[in-house]
Amino acid sequence: MGNEAEKPNIITSSLDFLVNWGRSNSLWPFPYGTACCAIEFMSTEVGRYDLSRIGSEYVRFTPRQSDVLLVAGTITYKQAPILKRIYEQMAEPRWVIAMGACASSGGFYDCYCTVPGIDHIIPVDVYIGGCPPRPEAFFDAMFDLQKKVKDESFMKQRAESIKDQLEMIKAKTAEAKRETAACVREKIVDVKDFMKEKQQDFVKKAQFWKE
Amino acid sequence: MTVEEIFAALEEKFGVKREMHDKWGVTAIVSASYLHNVVQFLKDETGIKFDMLVDIAGIDYLTYPNHEGPRYAVAYAFKSMENPGARIRLKVLVSEEDLKVPTISDLYANANWYEREVYDLFGIVFQGHPDLRRLLNHVEFVGHPLRKDYPAQKRQWLSTNDYLLPELEKRLETLGYRVVQRSKEVETNDNEFLEGSIKA
Numbered sequence: 001m002g003n004e005a006e007k008p009n010i011i012t013s014s015l016d017f018l019v020n021w022g023r024s025n026s027l028w029p030f031p032y033g034t035a036c037c038a039i040e041f042m043s044t045e046v047g048r049y050d051l052s053r054i055g056s057e058y059v060r061f062t063p064r065q066s067d068v069l070l071v072a073g074t075i076t077y078k079q080a081p082i083l084k085r086i087y088e089q090m091a092e093p094r095w096v097i098a099m100g101a102c103a104s105s106g107g108f109y110d111c112y113c114t115v116p117g118i119d120h121i122i123p124v125d126v127y128i129g130g131c132p133p134r135p136e137a138f139f140d141a142m143f144d145l146q147k148k149v150k151d152e153s154f155m156k157q158r159a160e161s162i163k164d165q166l167e168m169i170k171a172k173t174a175e176a177k178r179e180t181a182a183c184v185r186e187k188i189v190d191v192k193d194f195m196k197e198k199q200q201d202f203v204k205k206a207q208f209w210k211e
Numbered sequence: 212m213t214v215e216e217i218f219a220a221l222e223e224k225f226g227v228k229r230e231m232h233d234k235w236g237v238t239a240i241v242s243a244s245y246l247h248n249v250v251q252f253l254k255d256e257t258g259i260k261f262d263m264l265v266d267i268a269g270i271d272y273l274t275y276p277n278h279e280g281p282r283y284a285v286a287y288a289f290k291s292m293e294n295p296g297a298r299i300r301l302k303v304l305v306s307e308e309d310l311k312v313p314t315i316s317d318l319y320a321n322a323n324w325y326e327r328e329v330y331d332l333f334g335i336v337f338q339g340h341p342d343l344r345r346l347l348n349h350v351e352f353v354g355h356p357l358r359k360d361y362p363a364q365k366r367q368w369l370s371t372n373d374y375l376l377p378e379l380e381k382r383l384e385t386l387g388y389r390v391v392q393r394s395k396e397v398e399t400n401d402n403e404f405l406e407g408s409i410k411a
Contacts, residue, residue, distance in 0.1 A: 077369050
């Protein structure tokens with residue numbers, strides 16, 4: 001059963017295509033804006049550049065409803081646990097974009113208070129350079145992310161997520177089979193002993209009657 | 212009352228010396244014991260009312276060339292709103308053994324956060340301050356980063372974010388509100404709360 005689920009076939013691959021099409025064209029961002037990069041994101045979102053052309057229609061201000069965590073700005077050590085908590089609150093599938101030099105590497109804040117890149121805290125999918133990056137760079141990152149989303153396989157991820165469960169079920173079945181086999185063997189031995197005793201009894205009785 | 216007269220009055224009353232190195236000649240060196248009285252005098256009794264506290268800055272003279280005297284200093288900058296352009300700076304020298312300066316947060320409300328900042332970054336204790344906590348760095352930070360002997364690139368992780376609800380409730384209670392009932396989501400569960408933390 002496990003092998004069948006892992007192999008791509010016409011049903012799973014078309015389901016993958018459908019799911020990825022939906023996901024990649026409705027990437028709703030959660031703007032974690034702490035500095036000037038957030039202003040740049042605002043100009044990406046509105047009028048002239050219009051991020052909703054590629055389906056990022058709504059900017060969600062709650063981690064429960066968003067797909068992309070957009071870290072735009074400097075992250076200090078005081079803020080690091082808050083960012084991690086917000087990332088953990090997001091529902092899967094989730095992606096992270098590190099926007100600008102500060103979020104990617106700490107930027108020029110080489111000091112005691114700034115986290116040198118948010119990849120020390122959470123996994124990052126796309127990095128954008130620049131201080132701050134232009135909206136075109138942000139669009140480029142969104143296209144990269146869309147490509148990445150389209151490469152993913154929904155069925156494979158599902159198979160991996162239930163792989164542990166499958167292995168556990170297999171192990172339990174094998175154990176149960178072994179137990180039954182051992183039980184049956186014991187029973188057979190018992191029956192054989194019983195038969196032997198009976199035979200000996202018969203032999204004894206026959207001898208007695210002969211005498 | 213001109214600036215010269217103010218300096219003369221300060222010298223007569225409190226034994227305040229004028230800083231010679233200051234280019235503009237508006238800095239006075241005050242001893243910590245007279246600071247509160249000097250500030251009150253400047254605020255209320257002089258003809259020019261210095262009613263605006265512009266800044267409080269800590270200074271560490273550890274690597275300063277040709278410096279003699281105590282290691283730290285706290286500099287206060289005042290400005291007058293009635294006579295724009297009238298400014299005065301006070302400087303309190305603080306030795307390393309006795310890192311104590313009286314607070315002026317009872318005279319200027321904004322001195323509260325300025326003094327917290329100086330305490331956070333230099334470790335100078337302001338006596339009589341109502342709430343002397345760190346302002347910029349997190350609670351688990353060890354040391355005072357703007358001291359010259361603190362390695363500038365030494366980073367310190369914070370393990371968990373602040374839980375501010377008890378403080379919020381305390382403030383609401385001072386405003387006359389009362390906590391009648393808490394919902395289940397709001398009640399603290401330490402284990403669950405620490406789940407999202409970063410272990411360095």
